[in-house]
Amino acid sequence: MIRIVLKPGKEQSVRRFHPWIFSGAIKGMDGLPANGEIVEVYSSAAEKLGTGHYAEGSISVRLFAFGTEAIDEKFWYSKIAAAFELRRKSGLTDNPDNTIYRLINAEGDGLPGLIIDIYGETAVLQTHDRGMHSLRFIFTEALKEIYGAKLKAVFDKSSEKLLKMGVETKNSYLFGKQESRICKENGLMFEIDWETGQKTGFFIDQRDNRKLLGVYSKGKKVLNTFCYTGGFSAYALYAGASLVHSLDSSRRALELTGDMVRLNNFDDQRHNCIKADAVEYLKNLDIDYDIIVLDPPAFAKHLSARHKAVQGYRKINEAALRQIKKGGIIFTFSCSQAVDKNLFNSTVLAAAIAARRKVRVLHQLHHPCDHPISIFHPEGEYLKGLVLEVE
Numbered sequence: 001m002i003r004i005v006l007k008p009g010k011e012q013s014v015r016r017f018h019p020w021i022f023s024g025a026i027k028g029m030d031g032l033p034a035n036g037e038i039v040e041v042y043s044s045a046a047e048k049l050g051t052g053h054y055a056e057g058s059i060s061v062r063l064f065a066f067g068t069e070a071i072d073e074k075f076w077y078s079k080i081a082a083a084f085e086l087r088r089k090s091g092l093t094d095n096p097d098n099t100i101y102r103l104i105n106a107e108g109d110g111l112p113g114l115i116i117d118i119y120g121e122t123a124v125l126q127t128h129d130r131g132m133h134s135l136r137f138i139f140t141e142a143l144k145e146i147y148g149a150k151l152k153a154v155f156d157k158s159s160e161k162l163l164k165m166g167v168e169t170k171n172s173y174l175f176g177k178q179e180s181r182i183c184k185e186n187g188l189m190f191e192i193d194w195e196t197g198q199k200t201g202f203f204i205d206q207r208d209n210r211k212l213l214g215v216y217s218k219g220k221k222v223l224n225t226f227c228y229t230g231g232f233s234a235y236a237l238y239a240g241a242s243l244v245h246s247l248d249s250s251r252r253a254l255e256l257t258g259d260m261v262r263l264n265n266f267d268d269q270r271h272n273c274i275k276a277d278a279v280e281y282l283k284n285l286d287i288d289y290d291i292i293v294l295d296p297p298a299f300a301k302h303l304s305a306r307h308k309a310v311q312g313y314r315k316i317n318e319a320a321l322r323q324i325k326k327g328g329i330i331f332t333f334s335c336s337q338a339v340d341k342n343l344f345n346s347t348v349l350a351a352a353i354a355a356r357r358k359v360r361v362l363h364q365l366h367h368p369c370d371h372p373i374s375i376f377h378p379e380g381e382y383l384k385g386l387v388l389e390v391e
């Protein structure tokens, strides 16, 4: 294995279990690793600090092991088994009413570059780098051993992510074949399209926040913008909202939302799909919605796009704040990693000032427990939300 030696002092963050080695921290290497190759990282005093995947770019190594741990099949198995145990502890692995959860949350589970989501009897794996992708069959074997007969298929959904790195792959089944796509989240049914859908097919990270929307929705008129599969709409309908409008600019998203309404036998007199640009629609509302959900896609995927993203968040929040009726509630989110909690909060504050509305924060939201964050890697925190009451 190629050894990478850090500059003096640069071992500090590794000792604090931060998993990234930036290129500027490297003093030297005893070879030139290929992208995705496993490398060992040493301090300038020749102490082994950990093992990780090498990649060209500003983050040169992503560590999956700290100290001197041996990396073999047992190592990978134990990582997946530990992640399973964590989900078991929080009651996610054996709940017939909730068959959707995240099993591996990259750095949060000590496996940078790897996501595994569970949809009923199918596991959907998404790797974000070459190194993790080369291990996909080892992960599949570990999943088969841990889940036994409960696992019928493993689907690899890495191609879009890897293409950005210049690696061409095809999304395909690594084990089994297509099984039922109908899964449950808190008792509500969704048909998950992991083959062509966004992310691994569903936005699992909003599970707890969608449930909270249900608490506020009885008898209310709800506008769910950026609805995708209609996750928030499902909870509002179930809770007895008097009217739910699901808005998205994508026709496919609205088809999926329509499927969700039929699948759950919701009375579709109360539900309507709106194909529109959310920003345009919010400029002038004809309906006095009681609740507006704003869950846009990541406006900033990189730091360089942060400024533009902030303007985007400010614009939609200001429009919703201007338009919502007196006493209305806004569920507003950002899933951009580059926009942290403080920046998001001050952006919403700026929107409230511009809209000249008096606003109180009722809840501060984030991702659920199956999306754990290493306390040493705050960069892993990406989903932030606020529930606002607007006087």
Ligand code: SAH
Binding pocket: 202, 203, 206, 225, 226, 227, 228, 229, 230, 231, 232, 247, 248, 249, 250, 253, 276, 277, 278, 279, 295, 296, 297
């Ligand atoms: N709230 C969803 C996830 C949202 S994903 C859930 O709970 O599952 C973001 C969605 O925003 C996508 O479906 C995308 O099609 C939609 N979108 C992107 N830009 C948009 C725009 N300008 N107006 C309306 N919808 C948009």
